[in-house]
Amino acid sequence: MVFLFAKRMAVAIVCAVALINSAVAAEKVYRLKLAETWPSNFPIFGDATKNMAAMAAKMSNGRLKITIDSKNKHKAALGIFDMVRSGQYDMGHSASYYWKGKVPETLYFTSMPFGMTAPEQYGWFYQGGGMELMDRLYSKYNMLSFPGGNTGNQMGGWFKKEINSIADLQGLKMRIPGFAGEIFAKVGAKPTNIPPGELYTALERNTIDALEWVGPSLDLRMGFHKIAPYYYTGWHEPATELQFLVNKKSWNKLPADLQEILRVAMRTAAYDMYIHSYHASSENWAQIEKDYPNIKVKTFPKSVMSAMKKANAQLLVEAAAKSPFAKEVQDSQAAYMKKARAWTNISDKAYLNSVTSK
Amino acid sequence: MVFLFAKRMAVAIVCAVALINSAVAAEKVYRLKLAETWPSNFPIFGDATKNMAAMAAKMSNGRLKITIDSKNKHKAALGIFDMVRSGQYDMGHSASYYWKGKVPETLYFTSMPFGMTAPEQYGWFYQGGGMELMDRLYSKYNMLSFPGGNTGNQMGGWFKKEINSIADLQGLKMRIPGFAGEIFAKVGAKPTNIPPGELYTALERNTIDALEWVGPSLDLRMGFHKIAPYYYTGWHEPATELQFLVNKKSWNKLPADLQEILRVAMRTAAYDMYIHSYHASSENWAQIEKDYPNIKVKTFPKSVMSAMKKANAQLLVEAAAKSPFAKEVQDSQAAYMKKARAWTNISDKAYLNSVTSK
Numbered sequence: 001m002v003f004l005f006a007k008r009m010a011v012a013i014v015c016a017v018a019l020i021n022s023a024v025a026a027e028k029v030y031r032l033k034l035a036e037t038w039p040s041n042f043p044i045f046g047d048a049t050k051n052m053a054a055m056a057a058k059m060s061n062g063r064l065k066i067t068i069d070s071k072n073k074h075k076a077a078l079g080i081f082d083m084v085r086s087g088q089y090d091m092g093h094s095a096s097y098y099w100k101g102k103v104p105e106t107l108y109f110t111s112m113p114f115g116m117t118a119p120e121q122y123g124w125f126y127q128g129g130g131m132e133l134m135d136r137l138y139s140k141y142n143m144l145s146f147p148g149g150n151t152g153n154q155m156g157g158w159f160k161k162e163i164n165s166i167a168d169l170q171g172l173k174m175r176i177p178g179f180a181g182e183i184f185a186k187v188g189a190k191p192t193n194i195p196p197g198e199l200y201t202a203l204e205r206n207t208i209d210a211l212e213w214v215g216p217s218l219d220l221r222m223g224f225h226k227i228a229p230y231y232y233t234g235w236h237e238p239a240t241e242l243q244f245l246v247n248k249k250s251w252n253k254l255p256a257d258l259q260e261i262l263r264v265a266m267r268t269a270a271y272d273m274y275i276h277s278y279h280a281s282s283e284n285w286a287q288i289e290k291d292y293p294n295i296k297v298k299t300f301p302k303s304v305m306s307a308m309k310k311a312n313a314q315l316l317v318e319a320a321a322k323s324p325f326a327k328e329v330q331d332s333q334a335a336y337m338k339k340a341r342a343w344t345n346i347s348d349k350a351y352l353n354s355v356t357s358k
Numbered sequence: 359m360v361f362l363f364a365k366r367m368a369v370a371i372v373c374a375v376a377l378i379n380s381a382v383a384a385e386k387v388y389r390l391k392l393a394e395t396w397p398s399n400f401p402i403f404g405d406a407t408k409n410m411a412a413m414a415a416k417m418s419n420g421r422l423k424i425t426i427d428s429k430n431k432h433k434a435a436l437g438i439f440d441m442v443r444s445g446q447y448d449m450g451h452s453a454s455y456y457w458k459g460k461v462p463e464t465l466y467f468t469s470m471p472f473g474m475t476a477p478e479q480y481g482w483f484y485q486g487g488g489m490e491l492m493d494r495l496y497s498k499y500n501m502l503s504f505p506g507g508n509t510g511n512q513m514g515g516w517f518k519k520e521i522n523s524i525a526d527l528q529g530l531k532m533r534i535p536g537f538a539g540e541i542f543a544k545v546g547a548k549p550t551n552i553p554p555g556e557l558y559t560a561l562e563r564n565t566i567d568a569l570e571w572v573g574p575s576l577d578l579r580m581g582f583h584k585i586a587p588y589y590y591t592g593w594h595e596p597a598t599e600l601q602f603l604v605n606k607k608s609w610n611k612l613p614a615d616l617q618e619i620l621r622v623a624m625r626t627a628a629y630d631m632y633i634h635s636y637h638a639s640s641e642n643w644a645q646i647e648k649d650y651p652n653i654k655v656k657t658f659p660k661s662v663m664s665a666m667k668k669a670n671a672q673l674l675v676e677a678a679a680k681s682p683f684a685k686e687v688q689d690s691q692a693a694y695m696k697k698a699r700a701w702t703n704i705s706d707k708a709y710l711n712s713v714t715s716k
Contacts, residue, residue, distance in 0.1 A: 153706050153709050255419075271626070282701040
């Protein structure tokens with residue numbers, strides 16, 4: 001009897017273990033930690049990570065849980081590259097060009113002056129070899145990198161005075177970071193970098209004469225339109241693409257279905273952010289135009305555009321001379337853009353010009 | 359002993375049933391049948407459904423299996439609406455404006471003459487109330503409708519002779535279906551519809567003087583550039599969005615995680631198709647320009663554009679008079695486009711115009 005009871009217990013235990021194993025295989029929860037460059041509740045960029053995580057959670061029926069730490073938590077807005085590389089975080093959300101001081105070639109995967117528009121650049125990433133080039137670069141650093149959301153065309157910035165010639169740029173103090181800042185320096189301006197929280201005061205007190213931020217989507221809340229009447233159209237970041245970073249070890253631990261869920265959630269969140277940015281820019285520009293009807297939208301004159309184009313070309317040649325990989329990416333982008341722009345010119349551009357009365 | 363043996367068997371059976379139930383819950387395979395308007399292996403449009411089904415299969419670890427029947431199989435290219443409505447198919451891939459003979463208001467969910475560009479229209483769908491309006495319409499017919507992929511700006515068509523004024527359109531025989539055809543009729547042309555397989559011969563033999571198809575992405579394989587030297591820029595379908603249809607009963611049978619997988623797979627496949635179309639148009643336009651350097655890209659003169667705009671406005675008023683819902687959609691699109699276009703004009707359009715030398 002005891003023997004039989006033990007046997008029955010054994011069957012029950014085997015049975016319970018089998019059930020648990022089966023449940024574990026199907027229901028094991030994978031937890032990923034993501035660090036983002038943005039502060040808590042930052043609009044649009046922060047919505048992109050929340051959108052991605054929500055899709056991943058819902059599609060995986062709770063098996064893929066992504067927690068998001070904003071910069072308020074991790075205190076290292078520009079440390080995402082290192083934190084994901086080391087495995088301190090499994091994922092990051094930031095922008096590739098923030099790492100150009102560390103790895104100069106990361107510059108090319110965000111947006112380039114006089115470069116591609118958003119659909120052109122997505123074409124390059126997904127159909128024109130861009131993803132493969134980005135993979136080659138980031139795999140050296142133990143990471144995968146994916147497009148993370150596009151801001152659309154960024155505006156050229158807010159200016160206190162009109163720019164009518166290159167002479168007007170000489171000595172002009174402007175907050176404009178990165179590659180575009182180097183171009184501005186080459187044509188005689190004085191680019192500076194100032195923390196976001198101090199920008200309004202710096203512009204108001206004439207510490208700077210001009211600044212660029214993003215576009216109406218994020219400029220409205222900064223209030224620059226209240227103190228600078230000239231809003232210049234964009235040339236330096238025609239399609240700023242943010243970035244999802246994933247640590248390779250963290251990626252490799254995921255089963256194939258969750259890898260695909262994560263890949264698709266990131267891809268959709270990136271596209272969605274492009275559309276969200278477009279929408280927010282439309283709404284906010286309407287608001288600015290209504291409240292501040294005297295704001296003047298200006299485009300830099302041809303002489304200024306030509307000088308900046310020339311400076312840009314020189315800087316690209318210098319960068320290519322230092323890195324064969326940079327040269328390869330530049331060539332890939334230039335070849336792709338040549339064909340894509342020819343199409344843009346006879347499609348969207350021709351359409352927009354032919355239906356606009358003014 | 360027999361009693362005890364029976365008890366043990368009972369435990370084993372309970373155990374097996376529990377295991378099977380658990381496995382069934384986690385691994386039950388849901389099969390959906392999709393009918394598409396396109397023939398087998400149709401490029402770009404057909405790739406969108408394959409892309410969607412592949413993402414769904416991989417993300418669900420095989421639990422969501424979507425089989426695709428092309429028109430070669432179901433023989434009803436323009437019967438998708440009815441077949442999905444009745445439940446003969448769970449899903450469809452087509453274009454909303456194909457049903458305008460049946461439900462006139464479906465017209466507004468594909469692309470409208472002088473209407474929104476692709477990012478503007480995605481903004482309207484996802485952020486500006488477009489999805490809600492489409493839901494209201496299609497739910498009456500027991501279906502859900504989702505954006506299904508964008509062709510980008512469609513070209514105005516291939517013409518044998520140049521169009522310099524409205525006089526040149528009088529009696530012009532052109533293959534141009536749908537709402538744009540009605541506009542052409544209003545300005546004096548003779549729109550006709552001809553099956554795709556007969557288009558080349560009709561144009562070659564002057565049965566028609568002109569035709570519109572899509573754009574370089576799909577025009578190249580048709581060969582029209584070999585027999586018509588004028589390629590007009592677009593005005594009538596600035597952002598043709600295809601459509602995924604889902605039967606509501608089929609949708610409701612899916613568990614929440616598979617509904618989300620299906621929703622996200624459709625959404626991503628739609629965006630991906632927009633980028634795929636952009637890429638294919640770039641590549642194919644480069645091919646056409648290289649092989650046929652004498653092709654002239656033209657934009658209709660202002661007088662023609664104005665006359666077509668006027669005809670378009672009249673047709674919209676007529677449609678609105680017949681249907682309060684049509685009026686509601688028209689108003690929603692017009693209000694959204696006003697803001698979105700103001701942004702497009704100072705962003706992408708200003709950028710493209712400022713960097714183009716010619």
